[in-house]
Amino acid sequence: MSYLELAGLQKRYGNSVAVDDVSLSVEQGEAVALLGPSGCGKTTTLRMLAGLIEPNHGTMTLDGSEITRLPAHKRNMGYVFQSYALFPHLSVGRNIAFGLEERGVSRAEIDKRVQEGLALVRLSGLEQRRPKELSGGQQQRVALARALVIQPSVLLLDESLSNLDAKLRDAMRHEIRSIQRTLGITTLFVTHDQVEALTMCDRIAVMHRGRIAQIGSAEDIYDRPATRFVAEFVGRANLLPLARDGQGRATIWDQAVPVEAADDADLFVRPQRMRIVPVSEPAGGDTARLIGRVLRSVFVGDHVEVLVEGAGGQLTVEMPSGSGAPTEGTEVSIVWPRAESRVFAREAS
Amino acid sequence: MTASRRLPLLLIPATLFLLVVYVWPSLGLFRNAFNEVGPTGAMVEAWSLETWRVTFHDSFTFELTLNSLWLSAVSTLIALCLAYPVSLFLFRTDSRFRGLLAVVAILPMLVSGVVRVFGWLAILGDRGLVNTTLQSLGLISAPLKLVFNWTGVTIGLAESIMPYMILALLAGFGRLDRTLEEAARSLGASPFRTFRRVTLPLSLPAIALAAGLGFVLSMSAYITPKLLGGGRVFVLATEIFEQATTNTNWPVAAVLAIYTLVLLLALLVVSNLVARRLQR
Numbered sequence: 187m188s189y190l191e192l193a194g195l196q197k198r199y200g201n202s203v204a205v206d207d208v209s210l211s212v213e214q215g216e217a218v219a220l221l222g223p224s225g226c227g228k229t230t231t232l233r234m235l236a237g238l239i240e241p242n243h244g245t246m247t248l249d250g251s252e253i254t255r256l257p258a259h260k261r262n263m264g265y266v267f268q269s270y271a272l273f274p275h276l277s278v279g280r281n282i283a284f285g286l287e288e289r290g291v292s293r294a295e296i297d298k299r300v301q302e303g304l305a306l307v308r309l310s311g312l313e314q315r316r317p318k319e320l321s322g323g324q325q326q327r328v329a330l331a332r333a334l335v336i337q338p339s340v341l342l343l344d345e346s347l348s349n350l351d352a353k354l355r356d357a358m359r360h361e362i363r364s365i366q367r368t369l370g371i372t373t374l375f376v377t378h379d380q381v382e383a384l385t386m387c388d389r390i391a392v393m394h395r396g397r398i399a400q401i402g403s404a405e406d407i408y409d410r411p412a413t414r415f416v417a418e419f420v421g422r423a424n425l426l427p428l429a430r431d432g433q434g435r436a437t438i439w440d441q442a443v444p445v446e447a448a449d450d451a452d453l454f455v456r457p458q459r460m461r462i463v464p465v466s467e468p469a470g471g472d473t474a475r476l477i478g479r480v481l482r483s484v485f486v487g488d489h490v491e492v493l494v495e496g497a498g499g500q501l502t503v504e505m506p507s508g509s510g511a512p513t514e515g516t517e518v519s520i521v522w523p524r525a526e527s528r529v530f531a532r533e534a535s
Numbered sequence: 536m537t538a539s540r541r542l543p544l545l546l547i548p549a550t551l552f553l554l555v556v557y558v559w560p561s562l563g564l565f566r567n568a569f570n571e572v573g574p575t576g577a578m579v580e581a582w583s584l585e586t587w588r589v590t591f592h593d594s595f596t597f598e599l600t601l602n603s604l605w606l607s608a609v610s611t612l613i614a615l616c617l618a619y620p621v622s623l624f625l626f627r628t629d630s631r632f633r634g635l636l637a638v639v640a641i642l643p644m645l646v647s648g649v650v651r652v653f654g655w656l657a658i659l660g661d662r663g664l665v666n667t668t669l670q671s672l673g674l675i676s677a678p679l680k681l682v683f684n685w686t687g688v689t690i691g692l693a694e695s696i697m698p699y700m701i702l703a704l705l706a707g708f709g710r711l712d713r714t715l716e717e718a719a720r721s722l723g724a725s726p727f728r729t730f731r732r733v734t735l736p737l738s739l740p741a742i743a744l745a746a747g748l749g750f751v752l753s754m755s756a757y758i759t760p761k762l763l764g765g766g767r768v769f770v771l772a773t774e775i776f777e778q779a780t781t782n783t784n785w786p787v788a789a790v791l792a793i794y795t796l797v798l799l800l801a802l803l804v805v806s807n808l809v810a811r812r813l814q815r
Binding site for chain 2 (some may be wrong): 235236238257258259260261262264265267269271272273274275284285288289332333336534
């Protein structure tokens with residue numbers, strides 16, 4: 187049995203189901219991201235784990251003992267809230283000391299651990315300040331230190347970086363990741379930001395409509411999405427409508443492609459896995475190819491986005507910048523390794 | 536003229552109204568405080584401090600002050616203990632009846648003070664609801680004296696200021712954030728400790744605001760001490776009314792009124808300072 191086990195968790199609000207049958211195993215020291223759009227149930231799952239809401243069904247087990255009905259204050263979970271939730275009436279030092287004081291730790295030990303906590307998040311010397319005198323990034327670090335000094339069984343981060351500006355968010359991502367690794371603390375990270383999930387966690391659980399759509403490493407999720415939703419939500423995706431020709435072979439844009447034919451389905455290929463080559467260049471055995479016309483190429487700094495139009499649709503190819511973007515209007519051939527494509531059925535909704 | 540510069544014009548109607556019905560009579564009151572009462576009992580125009588001297592050398596004035604302060608303090612405290620949980624509930628609840636419940640909580644405000652007092656007489660009187668119930672249960676043999684004394688006035692006052700205090704608390708709960716309590720819980724604080732260390736400290740500004748309001752309202756209440764006190768409860772407000780109407784001693788009434796006003800202003804300043812300190 188893993189360190190942390192969620193089994194068949196369900197949470198209903200009236201007739202709507204926020205979390206539906208979520209099961210997840212997390213090893214000790216592992217960082218797992220719950221990734222999904224707003225309303226997918228990721229925060230609800232985290233709050234159930236913290237004991238802030240009660241599940242209707244399912245169990246949670248931590249280190250071999252069941253915690254499903256344990257009240258929040260007995261769970262020893264370090265929760266970092268999206269809004270940081272620092273106590274406005276207490277100084278930074280008292281905020282960090284709060285959990286230790288509730289545990290009856292001695293004054294000397296509290297002082298020592300508060301200093302360690304401040305040092306860990308590089309805020310030494312600011313313990314006398316009030317939370318509102320700190321910048322957003324500093325507040326977030328105080329919240330992190332406050333959750334860490336209690337030496338929690340699991341660290342829970344709820345969209346903790348979403349209120350920071352882009353640069354700071356990038357720095358904090360690395361900082362949190364390195365703290366997480368150094369302390370070897372089991373972490374669950376709720377986010378709607380795929381970059382956060384991909385860079386900060388060992389494994390990612392993509393959630394969709396209250397369920398886990400796929401669990402796996404960043405590469406699994408990105409290169410081998412299990413469902414159409416995962417393919418579209420994580421990264422960018424070309425979804426090309428499949429059809430059949432007279433002989434029953436699969437076609438895209440009325441051109442035969444070497445994939446198995448399917449009805450009401452789309453072929454998925456990442457824009458980065460596609461290459462643009464001259465029409466004259468022959469296709470290899472294990473590559474697929476399509477011919478289209480360049481509609482536009484857009485320079486985006488580190489890469490160029492080329493929009494290609496064919497009969498009945500468009501697709502995007504991402505190519506490294508400096509590799510000579512094709513001029514608009516030229517007819518080109520788009521090739522990709524057959525192994526990089528997947529077929530997803532079109533959803534009814 | 537720009538729109539923002541025309542904005543103060545909006546204040547003109549209210550200012551004119553208050554000048555006529557409030558400021559002008561107040562100046563008259565101020566003037567009366569320096570008049571004298573002639574041997575016939577009629578007011579004589581003068582500029583004298585005689586009324587002030589007599590009033591503040593009278594130990595009864597001192598007694599009235601203490602009565603008023605004590606009554607207001609006790610009523611405010613009782614009302615606060617009752618209003619705080621109600622306000623917290625109204626502030627917190629997700630119920631779709633929240634609006635309705637809030638209206639119910641402040642409904643007594645919409646009932647005339649006189650009507651409410653008669654309601655209390657029906658409940659607290661010798662043959663009222665409380666006494667008949669306790670007697671039929673055999674818990675008491677003779678009826679408890681619950682009205683026409685300090686007990687009745689305190690109960691009545693506490694009830695009458697409660698709706699205002701509920702509103703003041705609701706307005707002051709601004710910084711009370713559910714997430715902060717969740718943070719405290721996640722850090723290991725029990726529900727009681729969470730209330731003690733987070734909810735209560737963060738609602739102190741609201742409490743100061745509500746207590747200040749309740750106190751001022753109690754100090755200036757006239758109907759409740761008069762009717763539920765049954766002539767045995769003497770406070771500043773009842774004495775001012777006595778002097779102005781029964782005794783027609785306008786200078787004394789004016790002096791006591793100004794004295795009460797100054798007392799209340801001082802209390803408001805203090806409660807404001809406290810609230811601001813707590814808000815930091």
